Amino acid sequence: MSVNLDSMEMRKMIDPEDMLSYVEQFDEQCNQGERLAVDFPLPRYDDIKHVIICGMGGSAIGGDILRAYASREAALPIEVVRNYILPRYVDSKSLVVVSSYSGNTEETLSSYEEAKKRSAKIVAITTGGKLAQCCEEDGFPYLRIPAGYAPRAALGFSFMPLLVFMQRWGFIDGQKQAIAEMKRTITETIQSNRFSTPESENPAKQLARRLFDTIPVIYAGEGAFQPVAARWRTQCNENAKVFARDFSVPEMNHNEILGWKNPASILCRFHVIYLLDKEYHEQIHKRFAVMESILQSSVHGVTKISSTGNGLLARLFSLIVLGDFTSVYLAYLYRQDPTPIPAIDQLKKALAQ
Amino acid sequence: MSVNLDSMEMRKMIDPEDMLSYVEQFDEQCNQGERLAVDFPLPRYDDIKHVIICGMGGSAIGGDILRAYASREAALPIEVVRNYILPRYVDSKSLVVVSSYSGNTEETLSSYEEAKKRSAKIVAITTGGKLAQCCEEDGFPYLRIPAGYAPRAALGFSFMPLLVFMQRWGFIDGQKQAIAEMKRTITETIQSNRFSTPESENPAKQLARRLFDTIPVIYAGEGAFQPVAARWRTQCNENAKVFARDFSVPEMNHNEILGWKNPASILCRFHVIYLLDKEYHEQIHKRFAVMESILQSSVHGVTKISSTGNGLLARLFSLIVLGDFTSVYLAYLYRQDPTPIPAIDQLKKALAQ
Structure with missing residues (x-):
């Protein structure tokens, strides 16, 4: 169930x-x-x-x-x-x-x-x-x-x-103004995605549902948003105990894009997430659009998510908070307590010996 | 066949x-x-x-x-x-x-x-x-x-x-001495892995066989060998048209190690490669060893490969050349012409419009 x-x-x-x-x-x-x-x-x-x-x-x-x-x-x-x-x-x-x-x-x-x-x-x-x-x-x-x-x-x-x-x-x-706007944007993102917002209106819950039983692959534009994609990955790893991949455009256009072919029977269970931002270089926007047709034929799905807010700091954190929520809801779908980190505890214990 | x-x-x-x-x-x-x-x-x-x-x-x-x-x-x-x-x-x-x-x-x-x-x-x-x-x-x-x-x-x-x-x-x-030794090591690596060396004695052919029909995940120690792992990934992408992942230890011990749980039915088709080097920090060696028991229960297999040669430059290139060979043999196993890069050509054409 x-x-x-x-x-x-x-x-x-x-x-x-x-x-x-x-x-x-x-x-x-x-x-x-x-x-x-x-x-x-x-x-x-x-x-x-x-x-x-x-x-x-x-x-x-x-x-x-x-x-x-x-x-x-x-x-x-x-x-x-x-x-x-x-x-x-x-x-x-x-x-x-x-x-x-x-x-x-x-x-x-x-x-x-x-x-x-x-x-x-x-x-x-x-x-x-x-x-x-x-x-x-x-x-x-x-x-x-x-x-x-x-x-x-x-x-x-x-x-x-x-x-x-x-x-x-x-x-x-x-950074006073930037921080003030960032905090407003975080609060808004929390309101849209918090637990009390039902799944029918909750982007993070809906996204977690789509990512369930897939390998999430998160692509962001090279530069400021790359660490945001990395944060999505680490939160999927640590909260949901899910393997994930993050990488950047345009670099992936020079190598990884070719990898979306083999083994086809595994890749059809990968779900690609685009983290988009209005201020990406225009060629990066174009690349994301063109890539989609190549990816669509191989993967489980491609989901596009755009940052919200005005300044860069707010936009970065709009996506970080959305990713954090998604990772916890994804943990719930796997019936996985998000807090314990058994593999890290095991590593630390063995290293201390 | x-x-x-x-x-x-x-x-x-x-x-x-x-x-x-x-x-x-x-x-x-x-x-x-x-x-x-x-x-x-x-x-x-x-x-x-x-x-x-x-x-x-x-x-x-x-x-x-x-x-x-x-x-x-x-x-x-x-x-x-x-x-x-x-x-x-x-x-x-x-x-x-x-x-x-x-x-x-x-x-x-x-x-x-x-x-x-x-x-x-x-x-x-x-x-x-x-x-x-x-x-x-x-x-x-x-x-x-x-x-x-x-x-x-x-x-x-x-x-x-x-x-x-x-x-x-x-x-x-x-770098004169380092380069001379590097070239000797490359020549030796070529001799062991070139086409005329039969699979029964050829590490790259054997490794490609093991990686076939899996997602290769290449882990190296943080620092000099990280780009070597990245090179393995890009060569798998571009020559064999295979999706792959590269990452570094110790950082992966803080997040990705937890991801090796879900979805189990996909991860059992991932093959982990350790790129090892004699001069890794002793704790990095220990981490690779301890990680193995955590990985073994989830993945298709873990293959350990050690650099050869004496100086750092030689050791780096011993693994780069081995990875290059492996990626081409892997292309052969997928019956994939390694040279054409159709997805990149498609991207470039669309971007030029």
Whole structure:
């Protein structure tokens, strides 16, 4: 029997730790993340040549979104590092933001140590853990964010501080208006897609229904929206425990587009999602349109979703929030509790031995 | 009836334009690419702050490999841009290498124009086309590489010049020994995997057999080997017309590992390939080992492949060449002529209208 996405009984049974409520309260979380960052006694640095954001998983994606958003404006390179080591160029003129929700991510702690050795400027964002300890011992500032969330459900605490810090450092212009509009758009997106909106009027519930029993493949335009597609993938992975793929146009037009042929009996169970935005380069719009006829003959379906809102920040988050909702509803359809992450727990346990 | 990978009659029938011969002669191509770059009258620039490599598809992957290889040594950031536009920070102190095999890639021509507007230093690598014309008109140097190859079959002409140029500019140390060892390793890899080596002794033919009728998912350690996994994917896409996925460890341990659950009836037809290297961080080795038990219960199989050779450059190319061979043999198993790229031709035609 298929799951009734409007049933509160179902929600309570499948989602006892209430992952959905974090998505439903994401506007408030962004507010809180912003305020924490605005009030933080942030050091100012002179003569910074590049910004490095170190993190993994849910913490790194905040860095990806920041990087993609800020690279239109920032007069210096921003790189996100998901590794134990740092690129060779990191030195005393690098500003390294170390982001680990738990404060105990081993890769991130390793890159923190390397940044320290290279005499980089360091600021951390964490709930505590070893990272907070190290910062205290070493005299580096860190923003303490609220504990008790799954890291993926704390994007407002990983992204908003990065955005506010970049502005306070003068790398990007004032974001007050952009943030205000972003929060309005998030609130509207929540209203359309929250649990109390019935499936007949709820885009996220409808999309989850379409994605059920398929492999979702999420394509976005290269640039600012690429990390949004990645966020959709990771939320499908972590909440619904579904394998997914994200990639960008135009690059996929140069290789992956040819792959939509074999093995045909598997590809017919893949569902392609276009994440579209009004400000994509006109050729990217054209490419998405032309690709469709090639894809349609191979796949389960192609669903087109357009960002809403006016400014870029609002448009990015309109799609992030829609994806977050979709991933939780998809978990419900698989009767999969979205909160536990057994494979990661298993990995961590084995690695600790 | 299954395809006999040792039959010359089969090869001639399925591969009339002889894509396999380009892989079998890749050592000679690297030689030629190196010589062209060594002899090129390369300008020297002072006070360069960053290197940008602009390209798409087969040209961009050379940039990815260069970036991953050089970032251990280079004291400045290197970024690969696959887009119509450039990040804001690109200015007169940026060195922009514009790489387009045909010289007519629209995204790359667009980023060339933008680099020019920003007064960046520009060097191009191309067989001709509009890019060569623009460079001549605008007075920028360009290395003319041999025409007549499929861009993906010309990696020696896109990568080797980048490597030699980076050395000649002083961004990385002398590569003479590393290149000599790399070429020896490529020759050895060709000997083991070329057509005349029968399937019973040929790792690439055996691997292609295992990958047939599956979705290949290629995992490499974050860092230098990530672009190698991407190359495997694009070669599967373009030669065998097979959908594939590439990703990196440890990042996949934070999200994608959870996705190996749903939909189970599709995932059992995915085949995971580990690209392993002796110099991965010890925790990355451990992660690959621990992941295996989680993956084994979901997938068609897990195949582990280790790089050969001594230096990093040789080790990278030992796996690239193995992947290139595998992708062509996989094309044969699908009875798919590896050379034509109908979906890309269709796209280009529609875009030109």
